[in-house]
Amino acid sequence: MSNKESIVDIPTVNKIARLSRLNIPDASKQNLTNDLNNILGFVAQLDEVNTSDVEPLASVTGHKLPLRSDKVTDGNIEDLVLKNAPESSSGFFVVPKVIE
Amino acid sequence: MSDLLKFDLLSASIALKNKEFSSLELTNAYLEAIEQTSALGAYLEIVKDHSMDMAKASDKNIKNGTARPLEGLPIGVKDMFCTKYIKTTASSKILDNFCPPYESTVTQNLWDDGAVMLGKLSCDEFAMGSSNETAAKGNVVNPWQKNSKMSPGGSSGGSASAVASRSALAATGTDTGGSIRQPAAFCGITGLKPTYGRCSRWGIVAFSSSLDQAGPLTRTVSDAALMLNSMAGHDKKDSTSANLEMPDLMNYLDKGVKGKKIGIPKEYTQDGISDDIVKFYQKSINWLKVSGAEIVPVSLPHTKYALPVYYIIAPAEASSNLARYDGVRYGKRNEAASLDEMYEITRGNGFGEEVKRRIMIGTYVLSSGYYDAYYLKAQKVRRLIKEDFDNVFEEVDYILTPSTPTTAFELGKKQDPLTMYLNDIFTVPASLAGLPGISLPVGLDKSGLPIGIQLIANSFDESGLISTARVLERSAEFNFIADGAAK
Secondary structure: OOOHHHOOOHHHHHHHHHHOOOOOOHHHHHHHHHHHHHHHHHHHHHHHOOOOOOOOOOOOOOOOOOOOOOOOOOOOOHHHHHHOOOOEEOOEEOOOOOOO | OOHHHHOOHHHHHHHHHOOOOOHHHHHHHHHHHHHHOHHHOOEEEEOHHHHHHHHHHHHHHHHOOOOOOOOOOEEEEEOOEOEOOEOOOOOOHHHOOOOOOOOOHHHHHHHHOOOEEEEEEOOOHHHOOOOOOOOOOOOOOOOOOHHHOEOOOOOOHHHHHHHHOOOOOOEEEEEOOOOOHHHHHHHOOEEEEOOOOOOOOOOEOOOOOOOOEEEEEEOOHHHHHHHHHHHOOOOOOOOOOOOOOOOOHHHHOOOOOOOOEEEEEHHHOOOOOOHHHHHHHHHHHHHHHHOOOEEEEEOOOOHHHHHHHHHHHHHHHHHHHHHHOOOOOOOOOOOOOOHHHHHHHHHHHHOOHHHHHHHHHHHHHHOOOOHHHHHHHHHHHHHHHHHHHHHHHHHOOEEEEEOOOOOOOEOOOOOOHHHHHHHHOOOHHHHHOOOOEEEEEEEEOOOOOEEEEEEEEOOOOHHHHHHHHHHHHHHHOOOOOOOOOOO
């Protein structure tokens, strides 16, 4: 992360916003860029730590993820599943048209 | 007003069983207290009829001699817990109208043990914040010095404010980097974050899944023990839930600390920590010593890297968890011509500034070309932080630290995100290592604001944490009540 290309500019903010599916108004882009640079600058102090022989830690529990048999345990609750949908029709979620 | 508000969770439970008053009377006293303290903004949703129905059912059980451990005790629920058919918003505009068709495991455990639900409590949006100011409906006020509008802390600010203002007998919270312990410290109450895996995360709105943990915010250490007894337990619906019996914590209230070793990490006494907190930290060390504990200086050398690690891992996990808010299956939608635009506008409008900032950071550190440098690096340093604790727990039984570097600050005073992040400097390390921690009030600073002290235990040693915290609690004799509390 010490490489200097990692500094965020407005085109990077546009790219990240696109990947995040977030609409960011032009007026807030400069502030957001500054905030991101400050935060990324702060976390860059991890560079000081030698981690060449360290395994990444993804879980603190140390336990093996339990498996269960691949069986249906509930269901037949279509109404409940759709109840909170902004738009639904005939048992389906409705989204804007994706094909021309 | 009501004398009933004087009872804490444990004494109220005994009084109810002795039929000194009914659950309906107690619940009504709290419903009135909620009205009286409404200016604090702790509650997002009050469910009066539901509360009264639950109280009446509890009174029947008490009458029939079938009272359960929390029978008839009215509590509040942080809005991060899904509650069946009761609005659950995580304090976000994007979930403004969301009514879950299911109940979180932790809250179900509480209702199964007889607790009465008062309503949903405000928090920082998706639990991202340390001041409760990122809540879509606006900040919550700390009941201490309510006229000068201090922050209750965050993210469980509504929970802490409600317990401290006596508008809930106790409340649930969630803690990812300090969200139970810091607000508990700011509001002069007790907050316990259990070991990661102790409480099921099923039905809790996910923020950072490798860190999120539920826990109680209460008036006393005994109350925390009583409430965590009910909240904890193995749950098949959460694959990270620990399949491990928790001993009945009520058996550990009076075990004391004789012969126990208390570690004092040198890295937790840094510049920027307030003098009054240093003073009460010293006092707390002495109290434990006088009570028979051995004080051992220790070192957790990677402490200063905990915040940078946290502000990579938590946003990374959040950016992935919050991808589900897409305007399709639930939550708010803003219409647009194409599917991608609909996502972008929905999410752009639905999320607040801090949440968007964290999604952006998370997406950046996980993006191609930066993953190894940021995310993988953070996971490696996280291991070193955990190993620091593992090493120290070879030598000592518990670690004592301040809960926060300062007491409560004024709302609106910390505008810069990084300054805000520094609030969690003493709570984040234990979170990264998955360890249980408790914050309890030990005194007031010069301006009359509560000071919290944190105890950290080894994994799954909540019982020892309770015994040790009780010793501190008895020595500190913190009997102050917030000026903004219901009368």
